[in-house]
Amino acid sequence: xxxxxxxxxxxxxxxxxxxxxxxxxxxxxxxxxxxxxxxxxxxxxxxxxxxxxxxxxxxxxxxxxxxxxxxxxxxxxxxxxxxxxxxxxxxxxxxxxxxxxxxxxxxxxxxxxxxxxxxxxxxxxxxxxxxxxxxxxxxxxxxxxxxxxxxxxxxxxxxxxxxxxxxxxxxxxxxxxxxxxxxxxxxxxxxxxxxxxxxxxxxxxxxxxxxxxxxxxxxxxxxxxxxxxxxxxxxxxxxxxxxxxxxxxxxxxxxxxxxxxxxxxxxxxxxxxxxxxxxxxxxxxxxxxxxxxxxxxxxxxxxxxxxxxxxxxxxxxxxxxxxxxxxxxxxxxxxxxxxxxxxxxxxxxxxxxxxxxxxxxxxxxxxxxx
Ligand code: ATP
Ligand code: MG
Numbered sequence: 001x002x003x004x005x006x007x008x009x010x011x012x013x014x015x016x017x018x019x020x021x022x023x024x025x026x027x028x029x030x031x032x033x034x035x036x037x038x039x040x041x042x043x044x045x046x047x048x049x050x051x052x053x054x055x056x057x058x059x060x061x062x063x064x065x066x067x068x069x070x071x072x073x074x075x076x077x078x079x080x081x082x083x084x085x086x087x088x089x090x091x092x093x094x095x096x097x098x099x100x101x102x103x104x105x106x107x108x109x110x111x112x113x114x115x116x117x118x119x120x121x122x123x124x125x126x127x128x129x130x131x132x133x134x135x136x137x138x139x140x141x142x143x144x145x146x147x148x149x150x151x152x153x154x155x156x157x158x159x160x161x162x163x164x165x166x167x168x169x170x171x172x173x174x175x176x177x178x179x180x181x182x183x184x185x186x187x188x189x190x191x192x193x194x195x196x197x198x199x200x201x202x203x204x205x206x207x208x209x210x211x212x213x214x215x216x217x218x219x220x221x222x223x224x225x226x227x228x229x230x231x232x233x234x235x236x237x238x239x240x241x242x243x244x245x246x247x248x249x250x251x252x253x254x255x256x257x258x259x260x261x262x263x264x265x266x267x268x269x270x271x272x273x274x275x276x277x278x279x280x281x282x283x284x285x286x287x288x289x290x291x292x293x294x295x296x297x298x299x300x301x302x303x304x305x306x307x308x309x310x311x312x313x314x315x316x317x318x319x320x321x322x323x324x325x326x327x328x329x330x331x332x333x334x335x336x337x338x339x340x341x342x343x344x345x346x347x348x349x350x351x352x353x354x355x356x357x358x359x360x361x362x363x364x365x366x367x368x369x370x
Contacts, residue, residue, distance in 0.1 A: 001076045001112055001310045002339040003043060009069040010062040011087070012038035013364040020368075021339070025332070025356025028343045029369075034361045036343040040116065040315045043341065046072040046083050047112040047313070049095060049105035052120075058089045066090070076111045076310065083111065109142070113304060113312035117297045117319055124296060125273055125280050125289045132271040139300050140199050143307050147195040154188035157181055158262055165260045182249050189265040190242035193227050197234035199303075200225040200271060207299035214291050214330050219275050221292055226270040286322050294319060298335065311338025320344045 002023055008014040013035050028036050041051050041060070054060055061068035068087040073080065086094040095102040097111065123131045141148035161181040164174045204223040211221035227234045230248030231241060249264045256263050273280040273292060280292050294316075305311045314335065319342060320328050331342065332353045344350075350358060358369040 001074070001313055003046070003072055003074055003112070003313060004080075005073040006039075006042060006046075007069070007071040008039070008042050010065045011042055011068045011070055012060060012062065014038065014042075015062065015364055017364065017366045019359060019366045021341075022357040023339055025335075025353065026339070026341045027350055027353060027356060027358045028341060028361055028366075029345065029350070029358065030343075030361035031345065035364050035366075036361050037118075037317055039361060039366070040118075040317050040341060040343060042070050043072070043313065044114045044116050044315055045070060045085060046074070046108065047114040048108050049085070049093060052116055052118060057087045057093050061087050061089055072112070074111050081111045083108065113142070113308065114315055115297055115301045115304070115312050116315040116317070117294055118317040121293050121297065122289050124293045125284060127281075129268075129270040132273070133267075133269060135296065135300075136196055136199065136269075136271060139303070140195050143304065144195060147192070150188050150191040150195070154185065154192055154266070157185045157188060158265070158267060161185055161262055165256055165262065168257065168260070179253075182253075183246065185262070185265055186242055186245040186249055189228075189245050190238045192266040193231065193234055193241050193245075193269070194238045196266065196269065197225055197227070201235065202303055202306075203296070203299050206302050207295045210298045210302075211291060211295035213334065214295055214327060215288075216326050216330075219288065219291070220277075221280075221295060222274045222277070224272040224274075226272055227266065228264060228268070230264075287324060287327065290319070290322055291327060294331070301338070305338070314338060314340045316340065316342045318343055318345075320346075 003021055005018065005020045007016075007018040009016050028039055030036050041053065045051060045060070051060060066089045070085040070087075072083045074083060075081070081097055082099075084096040088094070095105065095108065097107070102108065124135055137151060141151060161178070164171070164178050164181065168175060200223060207223060208221045211219065225234055228245060228248060230244045232244065234241070245264060252263050273296075275284055275288055275292060280289065284292060301312055301314055316331070319331060321344075323331065332350075360367045360369050
């Protein structure tokens with residue numbers, strides 16, 4: 001999968017710009033607030049009609065304008081595609097591929113997948129378990145529609161059950177349905193645990209090797225799944241997981257009523273990330289945090305490749321800062337295969353770049369430098 005060219009019109013601070021990209025490495029440099037992140041945002045929009053930082057499409061349209069446009073020339077499975085996006089301030093966006101209107105944003109994923117790393121992704125290591133669960137959920141849901149279904153079901157049941165537990169006095173009539181909800185929650189929970197366990201097994205094989213090379217062999221990353229304490233082997237068949245969750249659920253019934261919340265299930269799972277045997281969340285330095293978060297994203301990219309037989313386009317926003325020269329060199333030259341976009345502020349770092357194109361972004365314009 002790759003993006004050969006992109007045009008942006010009235011998109012963020014781009015009035016009208018076009019660039020033709022390298023099939024491998026593309027470096028986007030420029031001072032602060034010139035449009036580097038906006039450009040990556042435009043690219044990732046072509047993969048799912050979503051932005052990592054805007055809630056509403058209208059934020060993506062140039063201030064004071066009603067419509068914005070993106071046109072991407074893509075290559076996927078050896079074929080060329082043109083994807084056109086029309087953003088409308090008041091209405092829904094229109095998506096077209098080769099002139100044909102698409103019914104849903106999910107169809108964009110057939111021609112372009114992206115993996116984005118942005119500064120906020122450092123929370124993947126530093127913040128609480130909720131960020132790591134989100135990473136698991138996003139990646140697995142992209143690859144396995146059954147997981148996305150189970151997750152949606154789980155969230156619905158969890159909400160209903162939480163309501164019942166939280167409103168015991170006002171709505172005692174609802175308590176009669178509690179066990180039924182608990183049962184359903186364990187069913188969906190077993191499916192989620194099953195998929196997470198298999199995905200983390202792949203991740204735990206892939207990420208440490210990337211991290212080892214990235215850190216020049218100095219550090220060892222390890223990952224472990226910490227599901228519900230009643231689960232003896234998360235890789236066991238779903239039936240077994242369901243039975244264990246249900247049994248635990250029954251033991252904790254009174255505790256849940258007292259706590260007024262759901263105490264059992266994968267909404268409490270953790271993906272443990274250690275560097276040299278110590279919790280990365282508690283002890284990693286800034287550079288180590290960045291290295292570990294990026295290794296997880298690169299592993300995600302490899303896993304998508306294994307599944308799809310094509311690399312997703314990798315978008316790295318502001319990844320070079322805080323990395324020492326050897327780690328920067330790894331990012332610039334050792335991400336093999338697939339197309340990569342990297343934004344950065346300081347040019348001198350690019351001396352290490354062996355092959356690819358360099359673009360300079362300045363106040364909403366894109367100029368090819370080499
Ligand atoms: P940094 O190095 O600080 O991350 P950047 O080059 O990534 O900078 P962007 O986040 O791409 O900067 O933003 C560039 C500019 O675009 C900002 O000054 C911002 O105010 C402006 N901008 C954001 N949204 C819009 C919009 N809808 N219309 C016009 N300009 C916008
Ligand atoms: Mg930026």
